[in-house]
Amino acid sequence: MTQVTAYRAAIINCLADPNQVGLDGSYDYYEDGVLVVTDGHISDIGSAKEVLARLPVQTQVVEFKDKLLSAGFVDTHIHYPQTEMIASYGEQLLDWLNNYTFPEEGKFSDPEHAKRVARFFLDELLRNGTTTALVFGTVHKASVDAFFTESEQRNMRMIAGKVMMDRNAPDYLLDTPETGYADSKALIERWHNKGRQLYAVTPRFAPTSSEAQLTMAGQLLAEYPDVYLQTHLSENKQEIEWVKSLFPERAGYLDVYDHFGLLGERSVFAHSVHLDQAESERMGETDSIISFCPTSNLFLGSGLLDLPEVEGHGIRVGLGTDVGGGTSFSMLHTISEAYKIQQLQEHKLHPIKALYLATLGGAASLSLDDKIGNLSVGKEADFLVLDLHATPLMDARIANSQHLFEQLFVLMMLGDDRAIAETYIAGHRQYQRERG
Numbered sequence: 001m002t003q004v005t006a007y008r009a010a011i012i013n014c015l016a017d018p019n020q021v022g023l024d025g026s027y028d029y030y031e032d033g034v035l036v037v038t039d040g041h042i043s044d045i046g047s048a049k050e051v052l053a054r055l056p057v058q059t060q061v062v063e064f065k066d067k068l069l070s071a072g073f074v075d076t077h078i079h080y081p082q083t084e085m086i087a088s089y090g091e092q093l094l095d096w097l098n099n100y101t102f103p104e105e106g107k108f109s110d111p112e113h114a115k116r117v118a119r120f121f122l123d124e125l126l127r128n129g130t131t132t133a134l135v136f137g138t139v140h141k142a143s144v145d146a147f148f149t150e151s152e153q154r155n156m157r158m159i160a161g162k163v164m165m166d167r168n169a170p171d172y173l174l175d176t177p178e179t180g181y182a183d184s185k186a187l188i189e190r191w192h193n194k195g196r197q198l199y200a201v202t203p204r205f206a207p208t209s210s211e212a213q214l215t216m217a218g219q220l221l222a223e224y225p226d227v228y229l230q231t232h233l234s235e236n237k238q239e240i241e242w243v244k245s246l247f248p249e250r251a252g253y254l255d256v257y258d259h260f261g262l263l264g265e266r267s268v269f270a271h272s273v274h275l276d277q278a279e280s281e282r283m284g285e286t287d288s289i290i291s292f293c294p295t296s297n298l299f300l301g302s303g304l305l306d307l308p309e310v311e312g313h314g315i316r317v318g319l320g321t322d323v324g325g326g327t328s329f330s331m332l333h334t335i336s337e338a339y340k341i342q343q344l345q346e347h348k349l350h351p352i353k354a355l356y357l358a359t360l361g362g363a364a365s366l367s368l369d370d371k372i373g374n375l376s377v378g379k380e381a382d383f384l385v386l387d388l389h390a391t392p393l394m395d396a397r398i399a400n401s402q403h404l405f406e407q408l409f410v411l412m413m414l415g416d417d418r419a420i421a422e423t424y425i426a427g428h429r430q431y432q433r434e435r436g
């Protein structure tokens with residue numbers, strides 16, 4: 001039987017990149033709006049006056065007082081196995097990996113541990129309004145089986161992959177070119193396009209893969225053209241020098257990935273904060289994607305992404321939390337740090353552009369904007385009920401605001417998981433905040 005539910009509240013809906021179409025044409029806002037969901041997909045949206053008039057009689061209408069509906073957030077870079085090592089003190093990237101990250105990831109040889117952390121992680125995403133993410137597992141095949149088993153159960157649209165790493169890390173975390181290939185292939189066959197699950201080939205970063213392994217990663221992409229690739233690129237100055245010494249015959253860091261056929265329209269490179277002109281051009285030319293990870297870039301002291309510069313090269317950009325290098329699961333908090341990083345470079349990040357990056361822009365960067373990212377008719381109904389009055393300070397500041405842009409900006413600067421009242425996945429409520 002067809003299931004139809006209407007949701008009445010204020011609604012903000014991104015339509016396009018404000019850089020492309022101008023601010024006015026880039027979003028719709030309904031102060032009193034209605035969103036209609038039919039069998040997990042959005043079937044109508046508009047002002048309450050118009051939508052209620054054309055709604056089938058007897059449709060259930062759920063009313064939210066003083067709330068704002070938005071599409072769910074899209075996190076384009078996060079490590080689920082690093083959940084319980086977030087906020088580890090004192091190091092930049094390479095020492096942070098050796099001292100904290102690798103020992104933590106070693107625990108995922110135990111499938112029970114993987115299952116427990118995957119559950120906690122997905123619940124944390126829902127608490128923070130993140131409905132889709134591009135996710136690193138560990139080197140262990142079972143870590144990805146555990147993850148997809150849990151995300152499929154929640155019917156969340158997730159992309160994930162088993163880390164490929166065959167050198168420059170502790171033995172207990174290494175695969176080989178052959179097992180990395182075979183395990184990834186088996187996971188693609190089992191999970192890619194199963195329900196809402198999608199697979200990403202996941203070489204950790206150039207320093208931890210041999211040439212033989214990077215060749216195998218390229219081969220997987222050639223065999224399965226619609227899977228993703230996720231890795232790290234140009235995050236830290238020492239890392240970049242290390243890559244140059246490991247691959248002296250390549251022109252630079254990006255050229256390593258390019259040489260093995262890893263660039264392209266489904267290839268997401270986390271960080272990319274120190275690209276030179278030629279690298280930015282090559283990223284744009286190949287339609288490759290940057291995941292901008294503000295809290296991580298600040299926490300690990302990596303560097304500042306120049307957003308207008310990379311977008312000027314035609315590079316698609318999504319936002320990522322990069323937990324546990326990043327310090328928050330909240331995309332609102334991530335936007336706040338993105339804003340400050342642009343401020344340090346005398347760029348402005350408009351709240352509508354920021355919302356776009358966290359929703360439709362993230363979806364577009366993952367080539368999923370035909371399915372998710374906004375509340376347009378036909379999309380999968382992943383949406384949030386936002387509470388702009390979640391804390392006393394937010395309540396007072398919102399009461400002292402005039403315009404939608406001001407209110408959104410306050411939400412972004414002051415909001416976090418407390419501002420997520422409810423999270424819906426394919427039309428089903430999967431999270432409801434407890435009232436404080």
Ligand code: GUN
Pocket residue numbers: 079093097101204205232235296322325
């Ligand atoms: N580079 C290689 N591995 C990692 C990781 O786990 N986190 C971050 N931030 N950078 C990396």
Ligand code: ZN
Pocket residue numbers: 077078079232270322325
């Ligand atoms: Zn990362």
